[in-house]
Amino acid sequence: MKKICILIAALASGFALYAQEVRYYNAADLTVIGKAIPTSKDFTRIDTSAYRFSNEIIDDFACHSTGLAVLFATDSPFIKARWQTSPANASENMTAIAQKGLDLYIRQDGEWVFAGVGRPQMDKGPEYACHEGTIVKSMAPGRKECLLYLPLYDRLDSLFIGVAEGSCMEPLDNPFRYRIVVKGSSVTHGLAASRPGMSYAARFGRDNGFYCFNLGFSGQSKLQEEYARYLADIEDVDAFIFGAFSNPSAEVIHKNFDIFVDIIRESHPETPLIFMQTERRESRNFDTWREDFEARKQAAAEEEILERMKTDKHIYFIPSDDFLGDDHIATSDGSHPTDLGFTRMLDSISPKILKILRKYGIR
Amino acid sequence: MKKICILIAALASGFALYAQEVRYYNAADLTVIGKAIPTSKDFTRIDTSAYRFSNEIIDDFACHSTGLAVLFATDSPFIKARWQTSPANASENMTAIAQKGLDLYIRQDGEWVFAGVGRPQMDKGPEYACHEGTIVKSMAPGRKECLLYLPLYDRLDSLFIGVAEGSCMEPLDNPFRYRIVVKGSSVTHGLAASRPGMSYAARFGRDNGFYCFNLGFSGQSKLQEEYARYLADIEDVDAFIFGAFSNPSAEVIHKNFDIFVDIIRESHPETPLIFMQTERRESRNFDTWREDFEARKQAAAEEEILERMKTDKHIYFIPSDDFLGDDHIATSDGSHPTDLGFTRMLDSISPKILKILRKYGIR
Numbered sequence: 001m002k003k004i005c006i007l008i009a010a011l012a013s014g015f016a017l018y019a020q021e022v023r024y025y026n027a028a029d030l031t032v033i034g035k036a037i038p039t040s041k042d043f044t045r046i047d048t049s050a051y052r053f054s055n056e057i058i059d060d061f062a063c064h065s066t067g068l069a070v071l072f073a074t075d076s077p078f079i080k081a082r083w084q085t086s087p088a089n090a091s092e093n094m095t096a097i098a099q100k101g102l103d104l105y106i107r108q109d110g111e112w113v114f115a116g117v118g119r120p121q122m123d124k125g126p127e128y129a130c131h132e133g134t135i136v137k138s139m140a141p142g143r144k145e146c147l148l149y150l151p152l153y154d155r156l157d158s159l160f161i162g163v164a165e166g167s168c169m170e171p172l173d174n175p176f177r178y179r180i181v182v183k184g185s186s187v188t189h190g191l192a193a194s195r196p197g198m199s200y201a202a203r204f205g206r207d208n209g210f211y212c213f214n215l216g217f218s219g220q221s222k223l224q225e226e227y228a229r230y231l232a233d234i235e236d237v238d239a240f241i242f243g244a245f246s247n248p249s250a251e252v253i254h255k256n257f258d259i260f261v262d263i264i265r266e267s268h269p270e271t272p273l274i275f276m277q278t279e280r281r282e283s284r285n286f287d288t289w290r291e292d293f294e295a296r297k298q299a300a301a302e303e304e305i306l307e308r309m310k311t312d313k314h315i316y317f318i319p320s321d322d323f324l325g326d327d328h329i330a331t332s333d334g335s336h337p338t339d340l341g342f343t344r345m346l347d348s349i350s351p352k353i354l355k356i357l358r359k360y361g362i363r
Numbered sequence: 364m365k366k367i368c369i370l371i372a373a374l375a376s377g378f379a380l381y382a383q384e385v386r387y388y389n390a391a392d393l394t395v396i397g398k399a400i401p402t403s404k405d406f407t408r409i410d411t412s413a414y415r416f417s418n419e420i421i422d423d424f425a426c427h428s429t430g431l432a433v434l435f436a437t438d439s440p441f442i443k444a445r446w447q448t449s450p451a452n453a454s455e456n457m458t459a460i461a462q463k464g465l466d467l468y469i470r471q472d473g474e475w476v477f478a479g480v481g482r483p484q485m486d487k488g489p490e491y492a493c494h495e496g497t498i499v500k501s502m503a504p505g506r507k508e509c510l511l512y513l514p515l516y517d518r519l520d521s522l523f524i525g526v527a528e529g530s531c532m533e534p535l536d537n538p539f540r541y542r543i544v545v546k547g548s549s550v551t552h553g554l555a556a557s558r559p560g561m562s563y564a565a566r567f568g569r570d571n572g573f574y575c576f577n578l579g580f581s582g583q584s585k586l587q588e589e590y591a592r593y594l595a596d597i598e599d600v601d602a603f604i605f606g607a608f609s610n611p612s613a614e615v616i617h618k619n620f621d622i623f624v625d626i627i628r629e630s631h632p633e634t635p636l637i638f639m640q641t642e643r644r645e646s647r648n649f650d651t652w653r654e655d656f657e658a659r660k661q662a663a664a665e666e667e668i669l670e671r672m673k674t675d676k677h678i679y680f681i682p683s684d685d686f687l688g689d690d691h692i693a694t695s696d697g698s699h700p701t702d703l704g705f706t707r708m709l710d711s712i713s714p715k716i717l718k719i720l721r722k723y724g725i726r
Contacts, residue, residue, distance in 0.1 A: 089485050092459035092464065092484075092485045093458055093459075093460055093480075094458060095455065095695055096454075096455035097455050097456055097696060113648055114645050114648060114694075114697070115648055116646065116650075117697065119455045122452050136650060138651045139649045140649075194456075194694075198692065203692075285469075285477060286469055286476075286479075286499050286502045286503075288501045288502065329477065329561065330702070331557075332458055332480075332557035332558060333480050333558075334477070338703065339692065339693070339703040340701065
């Protein structure tokens with residue numbers, strides 16, 4: 001009988017340890033970074049009440065939490081989360097973790113090291129938009145500085161971060177310096193990244209300590225004036241990086257490019273504008289129509305940029321020849337770079353962009 | 364009036380061109396490769412009526428079309444597909460294209476070059492299991508040799524490949540040589556590959572011209588006797604590659620390893636058995652419980668292998684230290700290598716495995 005009592009006590013003690021009390025904090029009360037201009041909603045990257053766009057898709061994307069992250073410090077042995085997204089199903093060319101999930105990094109010896117993901121509960125069906133999970137557990141004692149990337153390709157209606165009752169939980173100052181706006185298409189949006197923190201904009205910022213804003217708009221980034229006006233309104237921009245030539249046709253590039261730059265230049269007269277050529281899509285490999293369309297698009301982009309560079313000394317152009325390698329394996333669907341594609345792209349663009357930024361004292 | 368008639372005729376002609384008649388062929392009547400032992404169902408990798416497994420998950424995975432591909436030649440300007448999978452929703456750490464989609468390669472100058480994907484129609488909801496789409500279009504005239512990988516992580520109930528009416532469509536002889544069985548866990552299954560043809564087993568086979576069979580069983584690969592008996596029954600195996608130490612605990616490795624090898628050795632006495640150490644999981648970065656569990660697992664694997672190598676001269680061990688790099692970005696969720704992780708893994712294992720295979724005349 002005594003043995004049974006000891007066993008029960010041991011089990012209860014184990015259960016108490018396992019079922020350690022969790023206290024949830026509203027992430028909006030911590031440090032939320034990634035909004036180029038403040039918004040009224042907690043996790044929305046652009047305020048659609050202040051900026052009206054020409055179609056509902058752009059409005060929807062403006063409300064995504066793309067590029068946003070939460071900074072906090074805690075000494076909890078575990079980090080959990082409860083969050084709510086839209087009920088939309090995952091796009092077929094990206095993981096649900098990237099679309100609707102969370103991606104945690106912890107600072108270790110000055111570097112942000114991957115710690116764990118928040119997995120959206122897709123097995124409950126697409127109408128189920130409330131997610132809950134443990135991101136990391138069994139951590140050694142001590143204060144951890146945490147960087148939690150929010151869903152790349154969905155809206156985030158709420159987020160609560162759970163830590164052990166009694167452990168500290170405090171907002172962390174934004175450690176990222178300079179303000180670099182990254183505007184582009186689905187590639188910038190991070191469509192085929194495996195996790196929210198794996199978009200090229202997030203990686204470029206994390207790797208170099210820069211404060212990057214992700215303004216990728218999948219399929220909707222056609223050098224429209226409405227974007228240019230938003231970009232013109234952003235204050236204290238140190239550099240703009242553009243993946244601007246993936247969505248518009250050659251004709252649209254010729255029609256829109258100068259107006260787009262003119263509007264930005266009204267309020268950012270000498271800020272470096274770094275335009276990347278669109279990557280060579282793998283869908284060109286055998287599709288002759290796509291080959292022609294993409295080649296004309298790339299030629300139009302180069303023509304417009306080179307012409308503008310004659311009169312604007314703060315515009316730069318980065319060719320894309322080596323963005324994806326030559327083995328045709330770096331996209332998820334022929335268009336969208338995977339983590340492998342982004343790694344190759346960053347290997348190509350990072351030294352070139354860093355060299356440009358150094359000219360402006362950004363390092 | 365005449366002008367209007369010409370316009371209408373031109374439009375009709377354009378429409379006829381656009382709406383070119385499609386003829387669908389049952390893929391089962393073409394060349395289906397990837398079954399180590401023939402099965403009664405068209406696109407099932409293991410016949411569960413002949414091999415009974417100890418749980419329903421394994422039975423389900425045995426029916427996946429993992430590693431299977433269809434070989435055919437056509438001179439059609441486009442390739443379409445209609446296919447049916449299970450209604451299960453996509454796993455949150457992989458793309459739906461990898462799980463339920465199709466992945467086409469066309470031979471060009473002796474190499475298999477990516478041509479396009481068949482996108483499962485996830486936007487219709489998870490209960491919708493019938494998919495239809497164009498994989499590639501607008502191709503230049505000429506006969507194309509095609510390799511179409513089937514869903515990595517789902518069963519495939521039917522597949523019809525559509526080409527232009529009047530174009531040729533014929534089965535293509537299997538060009539892959541030797542018979543290499545790859546048995547493992549979710550990593551082998553290809554869980555976080557972006558497309559069906561991007562699992563490491565598919566890439567190793569495609570890159571080297573080897574006929575590889577994918578026997579990855581996500582989370583269920585624990586050196587069970589039932590697998591060993593299946594492996595023992597496969598005829599004419601030139602080499603076995605094992606990713607065998609990801610799923611079992613240290614205790615299970617010690618308990619099962621020798622029995623597993625004994626059963627295979629009964630019918631494959633001198634076939635090379637190439638065991639890869641399990642990769643260092645990124646979930647160890649901050650989780651002390653996981654760190655201990657994984658370290659003990661890796662130690663157990665190394666101990667068993669090295670002991671067995673003393674008496675079996677055809678067993679090989681490949682350490683995993685450099686499988687994922689040291690920047691912690693090569694997995695989708697802390698456990699599963701993405702295309703970036705698989706690229707690093709192949710950079711590490713390919714030269715080592717090729718060197719072993721050359722000793723057996725396999726090149």
